[in-house]
Structures are given as structure tokens and as C-alpha cells.
Amino acid sequence: MRTLVPGLLAGALTLAAAGAAHAQRGDITVSQAWTRAVGATAPTAAGYLTLRNRGATPDRLIGAATSAARAVEIHEQRSEDGVMRMRPLPDGVPVPPGETVTLGPGGTHLMLVGPTRPLVRGERVPLTLRFERAGEVRVELSVEAAGARQPAHAGH
Numbered sequence: 428m429r430t431l432v433p434g435l436l437a438g439a440l441t442l443a444a445a446g447a448a449h450a451q452r453g454d455i456t457v458s459q460a461w462t463r464a465v466g467a468t469a470p471t472a473a474g475y476l477t478l479r480n481r482g483a484t485p486d487r488l489i490g491a492a493t494s495a496a497r498a499v500e501i502h503e504q505r506s507e508d509g510v511m512r513m514r515p516l517p518d519g520v521p522v523p524p525g526e527t528v529t530l531g532p533g534g535t536h537l538m539l540v541g542p543t544r545p546l547v548r549g550e551r552v553p554l555t556l557r558f559e560r561a562g563e564v565r566v567e568l569s570v571e572a573a574g575a576r577q578p579a580h581a582g583h
């Protein structure tokens with residue numbers, strides 16, 4: 428994944444409306460929010476995004492919700508004895524000051540449990556993230572192809 432020039436990122440965020448693939452609230456910015464297309468009967472869908480803490484105080488992603496799924500859990504995924512396993516992260520995801528944390532394939536991710544409808548490639552799925560300090564941040568997951576390994580607009 429290419430890295431955005433900080434100045435350009437700040438400019439882009441100023442223009443971003445609430446509910447876009449980029450969002451900002453307080454010291455927290457959210458970008459590269461995406462998921463994959465799934466059918467109506469899929470038990471789960473994964474959500475990925477990049478979190479940045481521009482402030483001087485630690486924050487933490489503690490929850491999320493979307494109308495497109497029954498629940499959203501925060502999972503970590505790791506290989507144990509050669510087997511990939513997922514488990515919920517009850518304490519959420521720390522976002523230390525000045526750092527960027529990426530939730531992506533093969534690692535920490537959001538798990539949309541029980542999608543309430545098909546997720547169609549090209550659409551955007553509203554998602555509300557809840558942070559310990561920054562509060563609620565509304566963003567949209569862009570729905571990529573079923574086998575996508577990264578968002579189509581990575582590098583914008």
C-alpha cells in the first residue's frame with residue numbers, strides 16, 4: 428500500500444463529507460475503508476480500514492455498527508500451528524498518538540456478523556465506528572470484488 432503525503436492527506440480530509448470513505452473526528456482520521464462483495468446468505472463479511480491518531484493522547488477503537496449486518500465485532504487473526512484462527516478483541520484496537528493502524532486481510536479486522544443484505548461491488552456501506560476518546564465516526568466501506576486483497580482506490 429502506498430503512503431499518502433501528509434499534506435495531501437490533510438487537504439483531502441478537509442474536503443471529505445461525513446460518511447465518505449475518509450472521515451475525521453477529533454484527532455482520529457479513518458481512511459481506506461472497504462469490504463468485499465458477499466451474497467445474501469453469507470454468514471459474515473470482513474471490514475478493513477486505516478486509523479490514524481493525529482493527536483498526543485492514546486485512543487482506542489472499541490466498537491462499530493452498521494445497518495448492513497446484525498452486529499460488528501473486532502477480530503484478530505493469527506496463525507496458530509499453521510492454522511488461521513480468528514478471535515474477538517474484547518479491548519478493541521489501540522490507536523497510539525502519532526501512529527497509523529491498518530486493519531487489513533490476514534490481521535485485525537472488523538467482522539460484519541450476519542449481513543442483512545447482499546453487499547454489491549461498487550456500492551458503499553455506512554458504518555459507525557466508536558472510539559474511546561473521539562466518540563463516533565461515521566464512514567463508508569467501499570465494496571470491492573469478492574477476492575480483493577486491497578481497496579481499488581488504494582493510493583489515492
Ligand SMILES: [Cu+2]
Pocket residue numbers: 502503513536537538
Ligand atoms: Cu473475523
